[in-house]
Amino acid sequence: MKIAMVGSGYVGLVSGACFADFGHEVVCIDKDQSKIDRLREGVMPIYEPGLEALVESNVAAGRLSFTTDLAEGIAGAQAIFIAVGTPSRRGDGHADLSFVNAVAREVGEKLANDAVVVTKSTVPVGTGDEVERIIAETGCNHRVAVVSNPEFLREGAAIGDFKRPDRIVIGTDDDFGREVMREVYRPLFLNESPILFVSRRSAELIKYAANAFLATKITFINEIADLCEKVGANVQDVSRGVGMDNRIGSKFLHAGPGYGGSCFPKDTLALLKTAEDYDSPIRIVEAVVKVNDSRKRAMGRKVIDALGGLDAARGKKVALLGLTFKPNTDDMRDSPSIAIAQALGDAGVEVAGYDPEGMEQAAPLMPDVQMCKTPYEAIEGADALAIVTEWDAFRALDLDRVKALAKAPVLVDLRNIYKPDHMRAAGFTYVSVGRG
Numbered sequence: 157m158k159i160a161m162v163g164s165g166y167v168g169l170v171s172g173a174c175f176a177d178f179g180h181e182v183v184c185i186d187k188d189q190s191k192i193d194r195l196r197e198g199v200m201p202i203y204e205p206g207l208e209a210l211v212e213s214n215v216a217a218g219r220l221s222f223t224t225d226l227a228e229g230i231a232g233a234q235a236i237f238i239a240v241g242t243p244s245r246r247g248d249g250h251a252d253l254s255f256v257n258a259v260a261r262e263v264g265e266k267l268a269n270d271a272v273v274v275t276k277s278t279v280p281v282g283t284g285d286e287v288e289r290i291i292a293e294t295g296c297n298h299r300v301a302v303v304s305n306p307e308f309l310r311e312g313a314a315i316g317d318f319k320r321p322d323r324i325v326i327g328t329d330d331d332f333g334r335e336v337m338r339e340v341y342r343p344l345f346l347n348e349s350p351i352l353f354v355s356r357r358s359a360e361l362i363k364y365a366a367n368a369f370l371a372t373k374i375t376f377i378n379e380i381a382d383l384c385e386k387v388g389a390n391v392q393d394v395s396r397g398v399g400m401d402n403r404i405g406s407k408f409l410h411a412g413p414g415y416g417g418s419c420f421p422k423d424t425l426a427l428l429k430t431a432e433d434y435d436s437p438i439r440i441v442e443a444v445v446k447v448n449d450s451r452k453r454a455m456g457r458k459v460i461d462a463l464g465g466l467d468a469a470r471g472k473k474v475a476l477l478g479l480t481f482k483p484n485t486d487d488m489r490d491s492p493s494i495a496i497a498q499a500l501g502d503a504g505v506e507v508a509g510y511d512p513e514g515m516e517q518a519a520p521l522m523p524d525v526q527m528c529k530t531p532y533e534a535i536e537g538a539d540a541l542a543i544v545t546e547w548d549a550f551r552a553l554d555l556d557r558v559k560a561l562a563k564a565p566v567l568v569d570l571r572n573i574y575k576p577d578h579m580r581a582a583g584f585t586y587v588s589v590g591r592g
C-alpha cells in the first residue's frame with residue numbers, strides 16, 4: 157500500500173520509517189526544505205535511537221522517500237497521514253490547528269484519487285469534522301474518509317513503541333476508512349497488537365485523556381515527594397509500595413523536577429480549553445497544570461538553597477547536567493531545565509550546561525548558559541552540580557574527578573539516580589527529591 161506522511165518531525169518520520177519497514181511504500185513530506193535535503197542525504201534531523209539505521213535500510217530497499225512536494229507525495233496514496241505539529245496557541249493555550257488545517261486544504265486541492273486522510277497529530281475533539289469540512293470546501297470530488305489515529309509513541313523509545321504498541325486506536329464510523337486502516341496496520345494486527353475501533357471523537361479524546369492521566373500521575377508523586385521531605389519519608393520507597401498495587405502500576409511514579417516535553421504541557425492545556433468550551437471543567441487537570449508550572453522554577457530554588465540561599469548564591473557557579481526534558485532525545489520543548497536555568501540566572505548564578513544530545517536545541521533557549529563539551533568541563537569550578545535529566549552518562553560520574561574539579565562537592569540530584577548514603581559517604585553534600 158502507498159502511504160503519504162505529511163509532516164516529517166518526531167512522529168511523522170518515525171511512523172513513516174516504521175510503516176516502510178512493515179513493507180508499505182511510504183513518502184514522507186515536509187515543507188521544511190532543509191529537513192528534506194538532510195533526509196535525502198541520510199542525515200537525521202532529530203536524535204532518536206535506531207532511527208538512522210531504520211531510515212537507511214528502508215530507503216535502500218526503495219520503500220521510503222522524501223519530498224517537499226505534497227501533490228507528488230500523495231499521488232496514488234491510499235492513506236494520507238497528517239503528522240504536523242499542534243503546539244499551544246499563543247495567548248490562550250488552545251491547540252493551534254493552523255498547520256493541520258493548512259494540510260487538509262492542500263490535500264483537498266491536490267488529491268487525485270480516493271483516499272483515507274488520517275489525523276495522527278494530537279488534535280482536540282471535533283477536529284476530524286473540521287478536516288472533513290475543509291476538504292469538502294476545496295471542491296475535492298474523490299471519495300475521502302477522515303479517520304483519527306492518535307499516536308502514543310515516546311521519544312527516546314519511539315521505534316519500539318511504534319512497532320509494539322500497547323494499543324492502536326482508530327476512530328472512524330466509515331467502512332472505507334476502517335478497511336484501509338486495517339490494511340495499514342495489518343503487520344501489527346498479525347503481531348496481536350490490540351486495535352481499538354471507536355468513533356472519531358472518542359479517538360481524539362482518548363489521546364488527551366491518556367496524556368492528562370500520565371501528567372496527573374507524575375504530579376501526584378511529585379507532591380508526595382514534597383511531603384516525604386517534610387515528614388522524613390523516602391519517596392522511592394513510597395512509590396515502590398504504591399506502584400506494586402496492580403490497580404495503580406509502577407510506571408510514571410518517579411518524583412522529579414516536573415513534566416516537560418512536546419506533549420504533556422500543551423496537551424493538558426488544550427484539554428482544559430476543550431473542557432472549558434463545553435462547560436465541563438476538569439479541575440484535577442487544572443490543578444496538575446498549576447502545580448507542575450510552579451514546580452519547575454521551585455527546582456531552581458532548591459539548587460539556590462543548596463548553595464546557601466539567595467544571598468550566598470549570587471556570583472556562584474552551577475553545572476546543569478542534562479538539559480532535554482528526558483533522556484535519549486534532543487527535544488527541549490518545555491524542558492524543566494529552561495525554568496531552572498532562568499531561576500538561577502535571575503538569582504545571579506552563573507550556569508554551565510551539558511547535555512549528550514540536546515545542546516544545539518538548548519543553546520538558543522538559554523542564551524546565558526555556557527554550553528560545555530563534557531560534563532566535567534561544566535563541573536570545573538562549580539559550587540554545585542544539578543542533575544536535571546537522567547541520561548545514562550550521568551549515572552556513573554567519576555566522583556573523585558567531580559570532587560577534584562568542583563569548587564564544592566554539592567550535588568542536587570533532581571532525578572534521584574544516586575543513593576544518598578553512598579554520596580554522603582563519598583563526601584558530597586547531597587540533595588535529592590523527596591528522600592528526607
Ligand SMILES: NC(=O)c1ccc[n+]([C@@H]2O[C@H](COP(=O)([O-])OP(=O)(O)OC[C@H]3O[C@@H](n4cnc5c(N)ncnc54)[C@H](O)[C@@H]3O)[C@@H](O)[C@H]2O)c1
Binds near residue numbers: 162164241276
Ligand atoms: N513528539 C512526540 O513524542 C509525540 C508523541 C505523540 C503525538 N505527538 C503529536 O504528533 C504531532 C507532531 O508532533 P512532532 O513532535 O512530530 O512535531 P514536529 O514539530 O517534530 O514535526 C512537525 C513537522 O511538520 C512539518 N509541517 C508543518 N506544516 C506542514 C505542512 N503544511 N506541510 C508539510 N509539513 C509541515 C514541520 O516542518 C515539522 O517538520 C503533534 O500533534 C504532537 O502532539 C507527538
